[in-house]
Amino acid sequence: MRLSIARGELLDSLNVVTKALSSRTTLPILSGILISAVGDSVILQSTDLEISIKHTIGAGVEESGSVVMPGRLLAEVVRSLPEAAVHLETSSFDQVKVTCGTSSFVLRSLSPDDFPKFPEVSPGRKMVIPTATLTSLVRRVSRAVSRDEARPILTGILMVIEGTVLRVVATDSYRLAIAEAELPEPVEERIEVVVPGKALEEIPKLAGGAETVSMGIADNQIIFEFGSSVYVTRRIEGAFPNYRQLVPQDGETKVTVSRADLEGAAKRVSLLAQHNAPLRVKVSDSTLTLSAQTQDVGEASEDLMVATEGEPIEIAFNHAFLVDGLASSDEENLAFVASSPLKPGVFRSTTGEGFTYLIMPVRP
Amino acid sequence: MTHRDVWDGLVGQDKVVSFLRKSSTEGTTTHAYLFVGPPGSGKRSAARALACALLCEDGGCGTCSVCTRIKRGSYPDVRVYEPEGAATYMVEQAREIIHDTNLSPVEGPLKIYILDRAEAFNPAAANALLKTLEEPPDDVVLILLTISWESVLPTIASRCQVVRFAPVSPSTAVALMAERSGVGPDDAMAALAASGGVIPRALDFISSPVRRAARGRLLGVLRDLPVMDGRDVLEAARELLTSVKAPLDEVRVRQEAELRERVEFLGKTAGSLKPIEDRHKRELSAREREGIGELVNVAGSWLRDVAATAAGAPELVANRDAADDIAAAASCIGDRQLARAANAVSEARRRISYNVSPQLAIEAMLFDIQEAITCPRSWE
Ligand SMILES: [Zn+2]
Numbered sequence: 243m244r245l246s247i248a249r250g251e252l253l254d255s256l257n258v259v260t261k262a263l264s265s266r267t268t269l270p271i272l273s274g275i276l277i278s279a280v281g282d283s284v285i286l287q288s289t290d291l292e293i294s295i296k297h298t299i300g301a302g303v304e305e306s307g308s309v310v311m312p313g314r315l316l317a318e319v320v321r322s323l324p325e326a327a328v329h330l331e332t333s334s335f336d337q338v339k340v341t342c343g344t345s346s347f348v349l350r351s352l353s354p355d356d357f358p359k360f361p362e363v364s365p366g367r368k369m370v371i372p373t374a375t376l377t378s379l380v381r382r383v384s385r386a387v388s389r390d391e392a393r394p395i396l397t398g399i400l401m402v403i404e405g406t407v408l409r410v411v412a413t414d415s416y417r418l419a420i421a422e423a424e425l426p427e428p429v430e431e432r433i434e435v436v437v438p439g440k441a442l443e444e445i446p447k448l449a450g451g452a453e454t455v456s457m458g459i460a461d462n463q464i465i466f467e468f469g470s471s472v473y474v475t476r477r478i479e480g481a482f483p484n485y486r487q488l489v490p491q492d493g494e495t496k497v498t499v500s501r502a503d504l505e506g507a508a509k510r511v512s513l514l515a516q517h518n519a520p521l522r523v524k525v526s527d528s529t530l531t532l533s534a535q536t537q538d539v540g541e542a543s544e545d546l547m548v549a550t551e552g553e554p555i556e557i558a559f560n561h562a563f564l565v566d567g568l569a570s571s572d573e574e575n576l577a578f579v580a581s582s583p584l585k586p587g588v589f590r591s592t593t594g595e596g597f598t599y600l601i602m603p604v605r606p
Numbered sequence: 607m608t609h610r611d612v613w614d615g616l617v618g619q620d621k622v623v624s625f626l627r628k629s630s631t632e633g634t635t636t637h638a639y640l641f642v643g644p645p646g647s648g649k650r651s652a653a654r655a656l657a658c659a660l661l662c663e664d665g666g667c668g669t670c671s672v673c674t675r676i677k678r679g680s681y682p683d684v685r686v687y688e689p690e691g692a693a694t695y696m697v698e699q700a701r702e703i704i705h706d707t708n709l710s711p712v713e714g715p716l717k718i719y720i721l722d723r724a725e726a727f728n729p730a731a732a733n734a735l736l737k738t739l740e741e742p743p744d745d746v747v748l749i750l751l752t753i754s755w756e757s758v759l760p761t762i763a764s765r766c767q768v769v770r771f772a773p774v775s776p777s778t779a780v781a782l783m784a785e786r787s788g789v790g791p792d793d794a795m796a797a798l799a800a801s802g803g804v805i806p807r808a809l810d811f812i813s814s815p816v817r818r819a820a821r822g823r824l825l826g827v828l829r830d831l832p833v834m835d836g837r838d839v840l841e842a843a844r845e846l847l848t849s850v851k852a853p854l855d856e857v858r859v860r861q862e863a864e865l866r867e868r869v870e871f872l873g874k875t876a877g878s879l880k881p882i883e884d885r886h887k888r889e890l891s892a893r894e895r896e897g898i899g900e901l902v903n904v905a906g907s908w909l910r911d912v913a914a915t916a917a918g919a920p921e922l923v924a925n926r927d928a929a930d931d932i933a934a935a936a937s938c939i940g941d942r943q944l945a946r947a948a949n950a951v952s953e954a955r956r957r958i959s960y961n962v963s964p965q966l967a968i969e970a971m972l973f974d975i976q977e978a979i980t981c982p983r984s985w986e
Contacts, residue, residue, distance in 0.1 A: 270868065271680060291682050291712055350867065355671075356680035358712055391701065394708035438709070462710035477710040479743050 243307030244331045245279045247299065249323050249342060255286050255297045256317040258448070258471055263313045264290035271310060276357045277330070278308035288313060289358055289474075293441050295448075296360065296472040310352040311338055319347050361460040361474060367431060368458040369403065373468065375423045376455050377446035378572070379410045382421035382597055385566040387439035388414035398436035398478035400485070401464075403429050409596070411485045412439065417563045418488055419570060422596025433459050436482050441475035448473060489600055490588060493579035495525055496551040498592060501576045505568035507532050507544040512561035514542040520558035520604045523578075523587070525550055530578075534561065557583045558606035567599035612658040612666035612673055616648050617782050618774040625769065626652065630659035630666070636767045638739050638748045640724060642755045643771025646779075646804035652771070653720045653749040657684045660747065661714045672714070682712035685719050689726040690881060700727075700734035707738055707746045716745045724750035725757035732759050739765040779805055787812075792926040796821070799907035799924035800900045807896070814856060817900065820849035824904050829931040831976045839976060843969040850897035850964075857893050861886045898964045899955075905971065906951040912936045913944050939979045950974030 256275070264272035269291075276287040284301040287294065309332055320328065323342040333339045333348065340347040380399070388396035393415070400411040406428045411420050445466050449455050452468035459465075466473040508521065515521045515534035524531040528550055533543035557580050568576070573591045580587040583603055591597040613623050629635045635656070641649040658673045659666035661683065667673055675681040687703065689695045703719055711717045727735070739748060739762065750766055752758050774782070776798060782805060783794040789812055800821055801807035811817050827834075827842045834842065868882055907924045914922040915929075915936035923929055939947075954971035958964060 269680065292706075292709065356675065356678065358682040361713075391705060394705065462712065476712065478708055479710055479745070480708065 243277075243279050243309055243338075244305040244329075245284060245301045245303045246327045246329045247284060247301040249320060249325050249328050251299050252328055253317070253320050255284075255299050256313075256320060258297045259286045259288040259295045260313055260317050261444075261448075262288040262290050262293050262295040271352055271356045273313055274310040274352055274357070275313040275316060276308060276310050276354055278354070279303040279306045281306075287357070287360070291358065292438070292476055293444075294358070294360065294472075294474040296474075298470045307332065308354040309338055310354055310357055311349055312351075315349060316340075319349070360472075361463045361465065367429070367433060367460070368456060369408070369425055369429045370427060370454050370456050371408065371423075371425060373446070373449050373452055373455050375408075376449075376457075379408070379421045379423055380442055380446055382570045383410050383412040383419040384439060384443055385570055386412040386414055386417050386419035386599075388412075390414070395436060395478055395480040395482055397439055398482070399439050399442050400434065400436050400482040403433040405429065411482070413483060413485065413488075415483075416560065416602050417567065418483075418485060418598075418600040419567070420485060420489070420596070420598040434482075435459055435464060436478040436480070437464050438475055438478055441473075445473060488586070489598060490579070490581065490585065493581040493588070494553045495555040495578075495580050497525055497530055497578040498549045498575055499530060499546060499578060501568055501571055501573050503546055504530075504532075504576070505565065507546060508561065508565050508568060511542045511544055512565060514540050515561040518560070520606055521561035521564055522556065522558045522606050523580075524554075524556045525578075525580075526554035555580050555583070556606060557587055558604050559587065559601050560604055563601050567601060570599065571597050573597065610668065612655045612662070612668040614668070616652055616655060618778040619648050619652065619771055622648075622652060622769055622771055623655075626656050627659065630656060635660065635747060637742045637746060638750070638766040640750045640752065640755070640758065640763055640766035640768045641771060642752055642768055644773045644804075645753060645802075646806060646808075647771040647774055649751045649771055650720070650722065652769075653751060654684070656747075656749065657681075657718045657720070660716055660718065681714075683714045683717045685717075686722065687719065688722040690884070691726075694726045694728040695721075695731040697731050697734050700731045704735065704738050707743055711745060716747060718747045718749065721748065721750045724752040724762060725754065727759055727762055729759065729761075732762050736761060736765065773803070774805065776803070779803065779808070783809060795924045796927065800904050802899065802903050811900070814853055816849065816852040816856065817897070820846065820852070820897070820901065821904050823849055824901055825908065825925065825928045825931070827972065828905065828908050828975070829928070829935070831972065832980045834976065836973075839972050840969060843965065843972055846901055846968055847965050850894070850901060853897060854890060854893060857890060861889070894964075895958070898958055898968070901968060902951060902954050902958070902971070905954075905975065906948070908932065909944060909947050909951065909975075912939060913941075913948075916941070916944070935979070943978050946978035947975045950978060 259275055272290055278285045279301065282300060282303055283298050285296060285298050287296045319340060323345060326343050328340065328342045331339045336351050338349050338351045340349060383399060387399060391397065396414055402409040406425045407422060408425050409420060409422045445455065448471065449468035456467040457464065463474050463476055511532045511534050512521060514536050516536040516539055519534055519536045522533045528547055530546045530548045531543055535541035567589055571591060573593065575592045577590045577592050578587065579590065583606065586600045586602050589599040613627055616623050641653060643649050654676055655666060658668065658676050661676065662670055662672045664670065672681060676684050679686060687699060690699055707717060742748060755763060755768060779798055780791050780794045783789045787809055793812060797808035797811045801811050824846055865882060868879060911923040911925050911932045912935045914920065915932050923932060925932065950971050954967050957967040
C-alpha cells in the first residue's frame with residue numbers, strides 16, 4: 243500500500259473514526275484503524291464490536307492495499323504534522339512508514355484479515371431520511387430511553403417502518419414516547435428493529451453536515467450512511483413492549499394547552515416537588531392547576547387557562563417525567579388526555595407532528 | 607474417512623469429541639456448558655472447536671476464514687474471558703458479557719462466550735450472570751471451563767451441562783508432543799514428569815533452557831544427597847530457588863515486549879495499560895509457583911523412577927537421562943525408605959499450597975528425602 247493524502251483531510255477523517263475505537267485490551271486489533279486504499283480513495287474503518295464507523299476520503303493511491311494501524315497513535319502523529327501531503331507506505335509486513343515534509347515515523351501494523359467485516363444490506367431494507375427529520379425524531383423520544391441494563395431491550399429505541407411512515411418508540415416503563423415522520427420514499431418491507439439508544443443518539447451529532455441519512459437494516463446490524471461516512475450499530479435482541487396496547491385511544495378528560503406555558507409552569511412548580519413528591523394536575527372547567535408540596539419546605543401552585551372537554555380530574559405525576567415530555571416536543575399546543583387518577587396520562591401533538599408521550603400516574 | 611476437521615486436534619478425548627460433534631451436527635447443543643477436566647486435557651481447544659462447528663458453514667472445516675479466525679482468537683462473535691480481578695471475575699466483566707449477549711451477533715448466526723477458570727467466579731460476579739446462564743437469548747452459547755467441578759459455585763454448575771474431560775494418558779501425551787513439535791520420547795517424558803503431565807506446560811518447559819537447567823541441578827542434588835552435609839543441602843536449596851527465579855526473566859522479557867507493543871497501539875493512556883500490567887503480575891506469580899511446583903514434580907518423579915527400577919520395571923522410568931544414577935540409587939534404597947521420601951514430596955506440596963515460604967518448603971523436602979534415603983536399611 244502506498245498513498246498520499248492531505249494532512250487536514252486525514253486528520254478530520256481520523257477524528258471521525260476514532261469515536262469507535264475500543265479500549266478493550268483483550269482484542270488489540272480493535273484499537274486499530276483499518277486503512278484500505280482502492281482506486282483514488284482511502285477508506286478508514288474502526289469498531290468496538292458494538293458500533294463501527296467507516297469514512298472515505300479522496301487520496302492519491304500509488305499502490306492499493308490495506309493495513310490496520312494503531313488508531314490513537316496515528317491520530318496523534320497526524321495532529322503533530324505540518325499542513326502538507328502525508329505519505330503512507332507499508333515498509334514491511336508489520337510496519338507502515340508515515341512521512342510528511344521532513345518528518346518521518348514508522349508505526350507497527352496488524353493484519354487486515356483479523357479486522358471484523360462490515361455487514362451487507364439488501365436494497366429492500368434501505369431508506370433515505372432527511373437528517374433534520376431523524377434528528378427531531380430522536381430528540382423527541384430519547385429522554386424516555388431507559389439507562390438501566392437490567393432490562394436491555396428498554397435501553398433501545400424501537401424503529402417501525404411501514405410504507406412511508408417511520409415511527410420511533412422509547413420507554414423506560416414509567417413513560418413512553420412515540421414520534422412519527424413521513425419518509426420521502428416508501429419502503430418495500432415492513433420493518434421493526436430495536437437500535438441501542440446511545441448509538442442512535444450519536445447519528446445527529448455525526449451527520450450534522452449532511453442533508454440526508456440513508457438507513458439500511460441488515461440481519462444483525464443497522465447501517466447509517468451520510469456524506470462520506472458509514473455508521474453501523476448492532477441491534478438489541480428481544481421483544482419490545484407492545485406500545486399500541488399501552489396507549490389509550492381516548493379519555494374522559496381532554497385538555498388543549500400551550501406547550502411552552504405548561505412546561506414553564508411545570509418547571510416552576512417542580513421546585514417544590516422535592517424528594518419524589520408528586521406534581522398534581524387538576525382539571526376543572528377551563529382551568530388546569532399544577533400544584534406540589536414538600537413537607538417542611540413549602541408548596542406551589544399555578545393556574546393555566548385551557549380549553550377542556552369532558553369530566554374534571556385530579557391526577558399526579560413524577561415532575562421530572564412530566565417536564566421531560568413537555569420539553570421533548572416542538573408543538574405549539576399539546577392535547578392532554580386522561581381517564582382516571584390510576585391510569586396513564588397522555589400528551590399528544592395536535593397537528594401532524596406524530597408525538598405521543600404517556601406517563602404512569604403516581605399517588606397524589 | 608480421512609476427512610479432517612476442527613475436532614482432529616483433540617487427542618485422547620474421543621467421548622467428548624463424539625458427544626460435542628453429534629450435538630453440533632444434530633442441532634442439539636444447549637446454551638450453557640461447563641467443561642471439566644485436568645489442565646492440558648484440551649478444554650480450551652474443545653471450546654474453540656465447538657465454536658467452529660457451530661459458526662462455520664461447513665460445520666467446522668478448520669480451514670475457512672471463520673474457523674481460522676476463531677482459532678486465532680479474532681472472530682468477533684467468539685469471545686474468550688478470564689478473570690480480570692486479582693483472583694476472581696469482576697462484576698463489571700459479568701455485566702459486559704450480559705450487555706453483549708443482548709445485542710445481535712456481529713457476523714455469524716450465534717454469539718459464543720468462552721469463560722476460562724469458571725472456579726474464579728465469586729458470588730457477586732456469579733449472581734450477576736445467573737439469569738443469563740439460566741435463560742440466555744436464543745443465539746447465545748456460554749462455555750465455562752474449569753479444572754474441578756467441586757470448585758465451581760453450585761449456582762453456576764447447576765445451570766450448565768457438564769462435559770467431563772479425561773486426563774490424557776502418558777503415551778498419548780508423548781505421541782502428541784512428538785507430533786506437535788518433534789520432541790523425542792525421552793525429552794517428552796522428562797518434560798511431562800516435570801510439568802505434572804500438562805502438555806502445553808511440558809512444551810514450554812522444553813523450550814526454556816533455564817527451566818531444563820533447574821531440573822538438571824535437582825537431579826544432581828538428588829544423586830548426591832546421601833553424601834551431602836547440612837550446609838551443602840541448604841546451599842543446594844538456595845541455588846535451586848535461584849534457578850527457579852531465573853525463568854521469570856524470560857517471562858519479564860516477553861511481557862515487556864507485549865507492553866511495548868500495546869503502548870505503540872494504544873498510545874500512552876495509562877488506564878488502558880493497567881489491566882495488562884495486572885495480568886502480567888498475576889502471570890509472574892503464577893509462573894513462580896509453577897517453577898517451585900516443577901521442582902517438587904521432578905523430585906517426585908525421580909523417586910517413582912527409583913521405585914520402578916527397584917521393582918524391575920526400568921521401562922517406566924520417566925527421567926531417562928538420569929537412568930544410571932536412578933539404577934544406582936535403586937540398588938541401595940529400600941521400599942520403606944522410598945515411601946518415606948515420597949511422603950516428604952507430598953508434604954512439600956502441601957506446605958507450598960499453604961503458602962509456606964518456597965525456600966523453607968524445598969529445604970525441608972531435601973532434608974526429609976536425605977534422611978529417608980540415608981537412614982540405615984531396615985532389616986526386613
Ligand atoms: Zn470452517
